[in-house]
Amino acid sequence: MSNTNDFISHLASKLGRSTPAQTPPPVDISVPQYRLSNSEERVSIFLQNWQALGGKGAIVRSSDETLQCLKAWFGDLPLNWLKDNHQALVAWDMLPTVAESAFSTLNWPLTRYTQSTLDPRDRYSIAAHAELGITGSDLGIALSGTIVMNSDPLRGRAVSLLPPRHLAFIETTKIRNNLFEVLEEVSVLGTPPAAIEMISGPSRTSDIEMDLSIGVHGPIEVYVVVIDN
Amino acid sequence: MTMYNLTTDQRVDEALANNFLRQATRRATDRLRNNKYKASEELGNWEQWRSAGESIRKHVISNLDFYLNQLIEQMEQRGVHVHLAKTPADAVGIVRNIVREHDAKNVLKSKSMISEEIHLNHALEEDGVAVVETDLGEYIIQIAGEPPSHIIVPAMHKTRQQVADLFEPIAGYALSSDTPTLTRFVRIQMREQFLRGDIGITGCNFAVADTGSIVMVTNEGNGRMVSTLPRVQITLMGMERIVPSFRELDVMLNLLARSATGQRLSSYTTILTPPKKTADSDGPEEYHLVILDHNRSEILGDKLFRTALNCIRCGACFNVCPVYRQLGGHAYGSVYSGPIGSVITPLLEKDWKKWGHLPYFSSLCGACSEACPVRIPLHDLLVKLRMRKTQSGHTPQVEQQIFKAYRYFFTREKTLRRALRLGAHLQWPFVRNHRISGGPPPLSNWTKSRTLPMVAPKPFMQVWADLNNKR
Numbered sequence: 001m002s003n004t005n006d007f008i009s010h011l012a013s014k015l016g017r018s019t020p021a022q023t024p025p026p027v028d029i030s031v032p033q034y035r036l037s038n039s040e041e042r043v044s045i046f047l048q049n050w051q052a053l054g055g056k057g058a059i060v061r062s063s064d065e066t067l068q069c070l071k072a073w074f075g076d077l078p079l080n081w082l083k084d085n086h087q088a089l090v091a092w093d094m095l096p097t098v099a100e101s102a103f104s105t106l107n108w109p110l111t112r113y114t115q116s117t118l119d120p121r122d123r124y125s126i127a128a129h130a131e132l133g134i135t136g137s138d139l140g141i142a143l144s145g146t147i148v149m150n151s152d153p154l155r156g157r158a159v160s161l162l163p164p165r166h167l168a169f170i171e172t173t174k175i176r177n178n179l180f181e182v183l184e185e186v187s188v189l190g191t192p193p194a195a196i197e198m199i200s201g202p203s204r205t206s207d208i209e210m211d212l213s214i215g216v217h218g219p220i221e222v223y224v225v226v227i228d229n
Numbered sequence: 230m231t232m233y234n235l236t237t238d239q240r241v242d243e244a245l246a247n248n249f250l251r252q253a254t255r256r257a258t259d260r261l262r263n264n265k266y267k268a269s270e271e272l273g274n275w276e277q278w279r280s281a282g283e284s285i286r287k288h289v290i291s292n293l294d295f296y297l298n299q300l301i302e303q304m305e306q307r308g309v310h311v312h313l314a315k316t317p318a319d320a321v322g323i324v325r326n327i328v329r330e331h332d333a334k335n336v337l338k339s340k341s342m343i344s345e346e347i348h349l350n351h352a353l354e355e356d357g358v359a360v361v362e363t364d365l366g367e368y369i370i371q372i373a374g375e376p377p378s379h380i381i382v383p384a385m386h387k388t389r390q391q392v393a394d395l396f397e398p399i400a401g402y403a404l405s406s407d408t409p410t411l412t413r414f415v416r417i418q419m420r421e422q423f424l425r426g427d428i429g430i431t432g433c434n435f436a437v438a439d440t441g442s443i444v445m446v447t448n449e450g451n452g453r454m455v456s457t458l459p460r461v462q463i464t465l466m467g468m469e470r471i472v473p474s475f476r477e478l479d480v481m482l483n484l485l486a487r488s489a490t491g492q493r494l495s496s497y498t499t500i501l502t503p504p505k506k507t508a509d510s511d512g513p514e515e516y517h518l519v520i521l522d523h524n525r526s527e528i529l530g531d532k533l534f535r536t537a538l539n540c541i542r543c544g545a546c547f548n549v550c551p552v553y554r555q556l557g558g559h560a561y562g563s564v565y566s567g568p569i570g571s572v573i574t575p576l577l578e579k580d581w582k583k584w585g586h587l588p589y590f591s592s593l594c595g596a597c598s599e600a601c602p603v604r605i606p607l608h609d610l611l612v613k614l615r616m617r618k619t620q621s622g623h624t625p626q627v628e629q630q631i632f633k634a635y636r637y638f639f640t641r642e643k644t645l646r647r648a649l650r651l652g653a654h655l656q657w658p659f660v661r662n663h664r665i666s667g668g669p670p671p672l673s674n675w676t677k678s679r680t681l682p683m684v685a686p687k688p689f690m691q692v693w694a695d696l697n698n699k700r
């Protein structure tokens with residue numbers, strides 16, 4: 001478009017040269033990056049930071065431990081939610097195996113978000129009325145207590161956003177030291193997905209008299225189950 | 230917006246008389262500043278990070294044409310509609326057209342300083358469109374009809390009771406003023422809006438040139454709502470808001486979150502590479518990117534001020550500025566306040582009559598330059614702006630007269646001696662404790678709040694002469 005050409009060449013003239021044809025050589029970046037020596041340490045720091053932000057977290061080694069963990073966190077609440085709303089538990093199409101088997105043993109039926117209905121508005125409404133959104137994670141960041149999720153046709157971005165509670169599963173092997181490593185891995189994949197969501201704790205605001213308040217828009221309670229396999 | 234009609238002096242007087250505002254400003258800035266100290270220390274060698282941030286920003290700005298072109302190409306290849314706006318009016322027109330084309334009635338907004346800069350809400354409301362600010366702070370000031378008083382916590386000047394009173398007509402009942410009640414009210418109220426929104430308008434913290442991605446950080450999650458739920462999304466960005474690739478994004482996100490609020494990362498950091506894939510269940514199908522110039526290209530061509538474009542809008546300079554900490558943001562009268570606002574407003578708006586006071590909202594102590602995560606020499610730019618203003622002939626009459634008088638006396642030795650002798654006599658009615666503490670205007674502007682040293686009974690010229698005689 002000539003409009004774009006004009007816009008760009010105007011900038012070039014302001015810079016007093018013509019627009020480079022090649023990507024300019026990148027700047028040297030040397031910053032001290034946060035690194036831990038092993039996976040165990042990464043998991044423990046990840047959980048520590050996640051909890052410091054107000055999230056709940058646990059490590060599990062089997063489907064049975066997952067079940068125990070979910071029982072301890074939610075008790076019989078899901079059964080009560082399901083009485084009022086059979087779509088109270090909304091999830092991605094596929095969760096890690098231990099998670100799937102724990103939910104089926106508990107007999108907590110999951111509503112698969114993307115298959116729930118065709119109309120997007122109705123889907124949002126299902127997610128908004130659900131009590132718990134359940135997802136996996138693609139990566140985690142130890143330093144900031146962050147889970148990273150890529151968008152995908154089998155997932156749905158609203159699952160981690162609209163319900164008042166978000167439960168995420170993450171394998172220990174996916175936890176990285178810092179943001180740099182995560183971004184490096186994402187760039188290797190080529191064109192990024194439509195959305196990469198990095199979530200560090202619950203929704204928070206300090207907009208009223210600098211008083212911290214949780215859950216103004218996003219999930220109020222956030223849970224992460226780290227799967228050690 | 231009544232504050233726009235006041236003179237600078239009136240706004241300053243109003244701010245100084247508002248005790249809650251001044252307390253709130255100190256509380257907010259203290260908190261944010263101390264959090265930043267903690268977060269920057271734990272990162273290990275903050276100066277190295279700052280230095281990396283500075284080099285990245287300088288590199289981007291000096292290759293802005295290349296990276297902007299790359300960003301536009303990437304976006305257009307994937308079917309994003311890119312719009313280039315030379316002026317705020319162009320940008321408003323572009324958004325208005327998109328909204329009209331879709332016959333949209335409900336527009337959701339997450340935080341965007343560009344939308345404040347171009348005064349977008351007002352224009353859309355004129356078209357009968359309901360615009361909802363979804364960031365809690367922005368929502369509060371939208372109802373109050375005020376501009377932001379801080380770039381990160383825009384409603385920090387409101388008491389919780391004022392917030393409750395603002396919400397009352399919307400709720401239809403009186404709300405108690407505790408934070409959980411107010412937050413819960415907004416959650417419920419806003420939920421309906423989110424699910425109804427036709428178009429989402431967002432800002433942009435960084436745009437990644439080589440992937441054509443938009444990065445947005447929020448703590449509330451409203452940015453995610455606005456960029457996930459509506460079918461159409463519009464992102465407004467200042468044209469300088471670019472990083473070359475994900476490699477540089479790491480440094481910038483670390484600097485931004487830590488400098489703004491002292492967090493390691495904001496609660497939600499979202500990297501959008503729009504539009505959504507056909508099979509994706511959520512996300513906008515239609516995506517518009519509006520890139521605003523508004524004299525940024527002039528700043529780019531102005532070697533003295535080019536570094537002003539390096540800013541990442543973290544607000545760290547606000548929190549250390551002695552002037553901002555005394556006055557809060559509204560006294561500046563501009564959309565962008567604080568040290569960086571005083572630098573960029575005159576450059577963007579090009580109106581010395583209206584914005585000539587801003588370079589003087591500074592003690593030139595340099596705390597802003599020290600706080601800046603990308604090392605913009607803010608205090609230095611403020612001095613250079615004062616120079617520009619003077620060169621452009623916009624010095625106030627009084628100042629011109631004073632400097633004329635100064636030249637007159639200091640080029641005439643005898644007259645100066647006489648004047649000093651006279652001054653030494655005439656000053657007595659105004660002297661308290663060996664300081665001049667009163668006087669006629671324009672001197673009274675100074676002596677209202679401060680004192681001046683006395684004219685020495687024996688002038689320096691005389692002391693010097695006596696010393697010479699003794700030798």
